[in-house]
Amino acid sequence: MPSLKTDNQTLYETDYLQWIEKTVEKLQSQDYGNVDWENLIEEIENMGRRERRSLKSNLLVVLLHLLKWQFQPERRSGSWEGSIVEHRRRVREALSDSPSLQPYLDIFADCYAQAVKQAKAETGLSLETFPILSPYSLSEVIDDDFLPRFTTESEQ
Template identity: 40%
Template sequence: MNPTSKNNLNLYKTDFVVWTEQTAKLIHAKKFSQVDWQAVVEEIESLGKSDRREIKSRLEVLLQHLLKWQYQSNFQSSSWQSTIYEQRKRILDLLKDSPSLQPYLTEVLPESYHRGKQAASDEIKVQINTFPADCPYAIDQILDSEFLPRVIS
């Protein structure tokens, strides 16, 4: 490892923003031997993982609020509706940037529903078995800007 590579590795550990800027400059200048490629690979891999975590988290919050909307209609609010809208919008933004994440929604739906159901149960103080065992909404409904579930009396 040459001194520039060592310095670049130290930057990666001590100042990530400066490391990204310096690494981009090295690549633009075609100084490939000075790039810490292992760190670059790690960062590229983490970007995909980050998008997956975000989409899963947003799906959980969205499902939580859809359940609250459906099962506690006497407390429906513009705040809940705004949260539903915002989570949908952010998920759709992620899917627009990375369409390959579309199948991931289906993959994580059962776990996201379980977590959203648990959060809704905790928040509105109802037994978790009040909600269906499996997600009652299709992915298309979940992401549909016009969809709000029918109220359960």
């Protein structure tokens, strides 16, 4: 007779959705002895990582489009503004659903640096065009009413 661990591992590897459904059933019926704890713990850990990665990704997209909005005003489009609105909403929802993500926002400076690199690549503008430090505060980045105005190099 195959072991429980082998059965759980096989199901986890071959039908993820069914593994989830069976795991939920076992937890609901308090059949704790037959729960695939190893994979369940791994999945819960991965959920936390995904939440942090998603927050970082959405923050980066907002910053990227704010930079493009500010430094390429002649190329502004509804899709840029739509992207800003959408990704701001995602950031706010993530923070609302999981307030414990708030301390993770110390990634802001890193996100800005990555957004600058991507903005350079997407716009063809020189790296020196963009401020070294973010010209936007975190509260501005997630504020639906904020859009930066165009600044010339002499204003920076």
